[in-house]
Amino acid sequence: MEQWVRVCRTEDIPLLGARVVQRPGAIDVAVFRTAADRVLAVVDRCPHKGGPLSQGIVYGDRVACPLHNWSVELESGCAAAPDDGCVRTFPVRVEAGEVLIDLAGKVDALG
Amino acid sequence: MRKMRLVLVGNGMAGVRALEELLKLAPDLYDITVFGAEPHPNYNRILLSPVLSGEQTLDQIVLNDLDWYAANGIALHVGKEVIEIDRRRRLVRAADGTEAEYDRLLLATGSNPVILPLPGAKLEGVITYRDIGDTQRMIEAASRHAHAVVIGGGLLGLEAANGLKARGMDVTVVHLMQWLMERQLDRTAGGLLQASLEKKGLKFRLAAQTKEIVAGESGRVAAVRLADGETLAAELVVMAVGIRPNTALAEKAGLHCPRGIAVNDTMQTFDPRIYAVGECVNHRGIAYGLVAPLFEMAKVCANHLAQFGIGRYTGSATSTKLKVTGIDLFSAGDFGGGEGTEEITLSDPVGGVYRKLVLRDDKLIGSVLYGDTVDGAYYFKLLREGRSVAEFRDRLMFGESNLGDTGHLGQNSAAAMTDEMEVCGCNGVCKGTIVRAIKDQGLFTLDDVRRHTKASSSCGSCTGLVEQLLMAVAGGDYSPPPKLKTMCGCTDRTHADARRAIRDHRLLSIDETMRFLEWRTPNGCASCRPALNYYLISTWPHEAKDDPQSRFINERAHANIQKDGTFSVVPRMWGGATSAGELRRIADVVDKYRIPTVKVTGGQRLDLLGVKKADLPGVWRDLGMPSGHAYAKALRTVKTCVGSEWCRFGVQDSTRMGQELERALWRMYAPHKVKLAVSGCPRNCAESGIKDVGVIGVESGWEIYVAGNGGIKTEVAQFLVKVKTGEEVLEHAGAFLQLYREEGWYLERTVHFVHRVGLDYAKQRVVADAAGRRALHERLLFSLEGEPDPWAERATGADRAQFEPLAAEPATV
Numbered sequence A: 001m002e003q004w005v006r007v008c009r010t011e012d013i014p015l016l017g018a019r020v021v022q023r024p025g026a027i028d029v030a031v032f033r034t035a036a037d038r039v040l041a042v043v044d045r046c047p048h049k050g051g052p053l054s055q056g057i058v059y060g061d062r063v064a065c066p067l068h069n070w071s072v073e074l075e076s077g078c079a080a081a082p083d084d085g086c087v088r089t090f091p092v093r094v095e096a097g098e099v100l101i102d103l104a105g106k107v108d109a110l111g
Numbered sequence B: 001m002r003k004m005r006l007v008l009v010g011n012g013m014a015g016v017r018a019l020e021e022l023l024k025l026a027p028d029l030y031d032i033t034v035f036g037a038e039p040h041p042n043y044n045r046i047l048l049s050p051v052l053s054g055e056q057t058l059d060q061i062v063l064n065d066l067d068w069y070a071a072n073g074i075a076l077h078v079g080k081e082v083i084e085i086d087r088r089r090r091l092v093r094a095a096d097g098t099e100a101e102y103d104r105l106l107l108a109t110g111s112n113p114v115i116l117p118l119p120g121a122k123l124e125g126v127i128t129y130r131d132i133g134d135t136q137r138m139i140e141a142a143s144r145h146a147h148a149v150v151i152g153g154g155l156l157g158l159e160a161a162n163g164l165k166a167r168g169m170d171v172t173v174v175h176l177m178q179w180l181m182e183r184q185l186d187r188t189a190g191g192l193l194q195a196s197l198e199k200k201g202l203k204f205r206l207a208a209q210t211k212e213i214v215a216g217e218s219g220r221v222a223a224v225r226l227a228d229g230e231t232l233a234a235e236l237v238v239m240a241v242g243i244r245p246n247t248a249l250a251e252k253a254g255l256h257c258p259r260g261i262a263v264n265d266t267m268q269t270f271d272p273r274i275y276a277v278g279e280c281v282n283h284r285g286i287a288y289g290l291v292a293p294l295f296e297m298a299k300v301c302a303n304h305l306a307q308f309g310i311g312r313y314t315g316s317a318t319s320t321k322l323k324v325t326g327i328d329l330f331s332a333g334d335f336g337g338g339e340g341t342e343e344i345t346l347s348d349p350v351g352g353v354y355r356k357l358v359l360r361d362d363k364l365i366g367s368v369l370y371g372d373t374v375d376g377a378y379y380f381k382l383l384r385e386g387r388s389v390a391e392f393r394d395r396l397m398f399g400e401s402n403l404g405d406t407g408h409l410g411q412n413s414a415a416a417m418t419d420e421m422e423v424c425g426c427n428g429v430c431k432g433t434i435v436r437a438i439k440d441q442g443l444f445t446l447d448d449v450r451r452h453t454k455a456s457s458s459c460g461s462c463t464g465l466v467e468q469l470l471m472a473v474a475g476g477d478y479s480p481p482p483k484l485k486t487m488c489g490c491t492d493r494t495h496a497d498a499r500r501a502i503r504d505h506r507l508l509s510i511d512e513t514m515r516f517l518e519w520r521t522p523n524g525c526a527s528c529r530p531a532l533n534y535y536l537i538s539t540w541p542h543e544a545k546d547d548p549q550s551r552f553i554n555e556r557a558h559a560n561i562q563k564d565g566t567f568s569v570v571p572r573m574w575g576g577a578t579s580a581g582e583l584r585r586i587a588d589v590v591d592k593y594r595i596p597t598v599k600v601t602g603g604q605r606l607d608l609l610g611v612k613k614a615d616l617p618g619v620w621r622d623l624g625m626p627s628g629h630a631y632a633k634a635l636r637t638v639k640t641c642v643g644s645e646w647c648r649f650g651v652q653d654s655t656r657m658g659q660e661l662e663r664a665l666w667r668m669y670a671p672h673k674v675k676l677a678v679s680g681c682p683r684n685c686a687e688s689g690i691k692d693v694g695v696i697g698v699e700s701g702w703e704i705y706v707a708g709n710g711g712i713k714t715e716v717a718q719f720l721v722k723v724k725t726g727e728e729v730l731e732h733a734g735a736f737l738q739l740y741r742e743e744g745w746y747l748e749r750t751v752h753f754v755h756r757v758g759l760d761y762a763k764q765r766v767v768a769d770a771a772g773r774r775a776l777h778e779r780l781l782f783s784l785e786g787e788p789d790p791w792a793e794r795a796t797g798a799d800r801a802q803f804e805p806l807a808a809e810p811a812t813v
Helices: B015-026 B043-051 B065-069 B134-145 B155-165 B186-201 B248-252 B292-303 B378-387 B390-396 B432-440 B446-453 B463-479 B494-504 B509-515 B528-539 B553-557 B580-592 B612-623 B653-663 B724-744 B751-757 B759-768 B770-784 B789-797
Strands: A004-009 A019-023 A026-033 A039-043 A057-058 A063-064 A071-073 A090-097 A097-101 B004-009 B028-037 B075-078 B084-085 B091-094 B099-101 B105-107 B112-115 B126-127 B147-151 B170-174 B204-205 B208-217 B221-226 B232-234 B236-239 B242-243 B262-263 B273-274 B280-283 B319-321 B331-334 B342-350 B353-360 B361-369 B422-424 B565-571 B597-601 B606-611 B635-640 B674-679 B691-700 B700-704 B718-723
Touching: A004 A019, A026 A097, A039 A090, A057 B528, B004 B015, B004 B099, B015 B028, B015 B292, B043 B134, B043 B155, B065 B075, B084 B248, B105 B292, B112 B126, B126 B134, B134 B155, B134 B236, B147 B155, B147 B232, B147 B273, B147 B422, B155 B170, B155 B186, B155 B236, B186 B204, B186 B331, B186 B353, B186 B361, B221 B236, B242 B718, B262 B273, B319 B378, B331 B378, B361 B378, B378 B463, B422 B432, B432 B446, B432 B463, B446 B463, B494 B509, B494 B528, B509 B528, B528 B724, B565 B612, B580 B606, B580 B612, B606 B612, B635 B653, B653 B674, B653 B691, B653 B724, B674 B724, B691 B724, B700 B724, B718 B759, B724 B751, B724 B759, B724 B770, B751 B759, B759 B770
Parallel strands: B004 B028, B004 B105, B028 B075, B105 B273, B126 B236, B147 B170, B147 B236, B170 B204, B262 B280, B635 B674, B674 B691
Antiparallel strands: A004 A097, A019 A026, A026 A039, A057 A063, A063 A071, A090 A097, B084 B091, B091 B099, B112 B242, B208 B221, B221 B232, B319 B331, B331 B361, B342 B353, B353 B361, B565 B606, B597 B606, B691 B700, B700 B718
């Protein structure tokens, strides 16, 4: 079952930055905006030691975790080699500038 | 569109390394075909000696197995020697008729061993030492025969002799010169080496010429006859008298080959479609036979094959290490001495230790180490950097352990450590883990080790130990990176290049800088963006625009992120002095926001730990105190003692001086954090001796010390100048810090900055040149003018979005 939610407008997320979406009773979701204006969403918890990815530096389609500088690919949710580990990603749609996330979308690895 | 075709001739270390580098840069640019004359995938030729001596197996020295070629879509032809290049039709042809067309051709045909034109040189049992086949022949001969003669007492000859001895043969080394390894060792070290090898049972004939190789009844070699008439029994003769670039193929194709295939600094031959790397090339008149230069060539070549067109190979300094178990020997540079050079030697023939350092103009130009080589990497680094050693010349002989990197337990010799001992305290990496990674993954560089093990990737204090392990395990093949390392993987530019370009070309934004310097990545990475952002705002204050997304979270959120994602808040207290009103407000904030921990910091401030990000603006508003910048690469605190106002020993008002400094310098961003201290008398209770700028009050004025550090490695601050008045303290301290702000590399503390540029330089700019000092100080004041208090701005609503989480509102799609 899909569970789409509206979270903000694209321009509410800084370019090469992120915003945090709170979910009652679940871990926050980090919504990123890349330089190419792609919007991507992953669980806001680094697969390494749980750092808040939303607070990291965004470059290309990756984010560097602020705690220990793991580099996480936002599309796959997986850490770049040789580091190993993945976080769950969420489907995102941008409709008329509104960012929509499917919170029940594809469960890749860790929730 | 059809992909371009790249053909590599020579499936060895240099060529395959170039492919690896190319695949990193441009994985889809080429269809790649590889020809190798040997019937093996790429293996580590340097480790043939341990295979010969039985310490490693062939499987262990394979660098790229067949799966690697398959996984990268590379067509591999092993056991096929290319015998012809048709440059007109752009194809290569192997001996068996296999053909491959190319758009780019890479030659890495290596070298051939020199075979002396002696009578009997072609007899069965006379071999050279170059590849797996030679190694297997030696191992096989050792199992069936008793006597071996090795002709040549150089590096390769001695490794061969040692391996054969280890396999039970009676081995004699015949060497034309007066002492062993004369190209790497002086006579003393050569003599020590000979004595050690004799103890292992090897025999030597020095200054001896081979006249003839004599056949036995079976037709196999039976003896070697020397010029003086002596005859040595030998059923195996190994010729190890040198190598010669293998240029037969290139010459046949009409390429210019003056003792090696001539290449330019981009590794291109006279035919622009053909590149060459490795032992087969002649670069600026030199043919290299060691692996470190070959890897540097591979990297440059890959860059050009990938059509990035940046990077030049400009030659390498080389070092040598003998891979004979139980013998430690290291040699680099010009150790012969001569006109204008000075030698420092340490010789303990009984203890088996010998060290010779050769200097010219206060720079290290050569070194020979015997018996204890742990400092080899350190000396080689000094040699390559060409740094003046005048300041620590008296301690130079005692090596880096005397000056440099140590592990967290204070070890400074990796060799003495057991496998379970921790090398990297930050990431909990033991020696055994690092050694295994170097061996199993075929790692050669410090960066490789950092990527694969995390050792030395955090605070970096164990870098020296990791380099020692690389030296010991990868052998002389590892060379420490030259000092001018590139900023990060996004560019081949150095920090110096970036600073210069920003200044000289008036670059005002990160985008502009990356375009100008031809960055490889669209928007850099987490290491280069913060550096560029700092260089821009420090070079062009009030003009370059600060980019918050290129700052680490702490500087974006103006608080310190903690392991659980909460933040800590340190309000500024000028000179460490506070008041009942401030303390009351702090107490109220702690209650109101349920802040779990309050702690006094090392810099005499109060730290409120465990604040939620969303609460930060409210906390700042309720505190009503300025930002303490405890989170930033900026002025942190000015620590003070009580001073003459209260202390019965105080001779100067250190608290007031500290407050004046702090008010003058706060909001000052810098390459790294900056800590100050002011003490009111030489008892120095504020610990001014380990601060970036430390001030000590004396009866007649103030002494200023700079470049101290109490962190990873304690460094005592160095005396800069003594002044009379508080104004002079402000001007000198400000000028020194501005010099650091303008010329330091990002993340370089003042201690490393001064180490790099020299204290004399800092004194010249800040003390001797009064007009220059005032100019520096004025530029600092200009930078700080109008710089806001980040907390006050955000307490009143600026930058609100980053502190507010988004709510999810159900939507139908």
